[in-house]
Amino acid sequence: MYVLGNWKMNGSPELLERFTGPLTALQGELSSQAHIGLIPPAGLLGKFPPNCEFMLGAQDVSEYEDGADTGDTSASLLKALGCKLALVGHSERRQLFGESSARVAAKASRALKQKLTPVICLGETWEQREAGDTWQVLTDQLAPVQQQLQGELARCIIAYEPVWAIGTGKTASPEQAQEVHAWIREKIGLHQVALLYGGSVKPENADELFAQKDINGGLIGGASLDIESFEKICRAGARQNK
Ligand code: 13P
Numbered sequence: 001m002y003v004l005g006n007w008k009m010n011g012s013p014e015l016l017e018r019f020t021g022p023l024t025a026l027q028g029e030l031s032s033q034a035h036i037g038l039i040p041p042a043g044l045l046g047k048f049p050p051n052c053e054f055m056l057g058a059q060d061v062s063e064y065e066d067g068a069d070t071g072d073t074s075a076s077l078l079k080a081l082g083c084k085l086a087l088v089g090h091s092e093r094r095q096l097f098g099e100s101s102a103r104v105a106a107k108a109s110r111a112l113k114q115k116l117t118p119v120i121c122l123g124e125t126w127e128q129r130e131a132g133d134t135w136q137v138l139t140d141q142l143a144p145v146q147q148q149l150q151g152e153l154a155r156c157i158i159a160y161e162p163v164w165a166i167g168t169g170k171t172a173s174p175e176q177a178q179e180v181h182a183w184i185r186e187k188i189g190l191h192q193v194a195l196l197y198g199g200s201v202k203p204e205n206a207d208e209l210f211a212q213k214d215i216n217g218g219l220i221g222g223a224s225l226d227i228e229s230f231e232k233i234c235r236a237g238a239r240q241n242k
Helices: 013-029 075-080 091-097 101-113 126-130 134-155 174-188 203-210 227-239
Strands: 002-006 035-039 055-058 083-088 117-122 157-160 195-198 217-220
Touching (some): 013 227, 035 083, 075 083, 075 101, 083 101, 101 117, 117 134, 157 174, 174 203, 203 217, 217 227
Parallel strands (some): 002 035, 035 055
């Protein structure tokens, strides 16, 4: 199981300080049951000690090689800073920064070239779900990734994050999440790819969600900013052996 904390545009050197020791100990304790990851803002990445046991991830990665792309962060720099993971296509990047699915695929491809594991985020809005468009939206988000990465998709992680459940306190029910995860697994035809659920995961609902057959972990936003909540969610992940 994977439990990844996405701090989004939150956090500080002090918060990092508070997390590093306890999370290193927790990953040591749960090493055979859970892969724990922290995905802080890019400015904090270089501040983690090199020996922290948990995985570090970036919230975004440039689709370009190092060069004249002011404001972007290259996959090679992320690698040098100790990252193992890079989120691509988070719904906030798609909505607020207009990232297309083609660009998301290019970013995933660039990350793979540097041996970073892309965490490809997908999800529909509430209006799309209500209109019965969920499968079409997910098909459209997946298509460029499938075309560009082909067999390399097997080296990625996919996170299903329904936009209507992100930061809203409204969680997809375990059945709703499982239905979409099973559909994604079938669609990509790669049974080894870890499928994570994201959207208002908390200590109170993590066990139920993680118990679903096709859910291999979680991508946690708000609850990952509190070490006690995050630890509880990591332990919920560790209780599921898949
Ligand atoms: P919340 O857990 O705050 O709903 O955020 C989910 C998310 O977007 C993680 O990437």
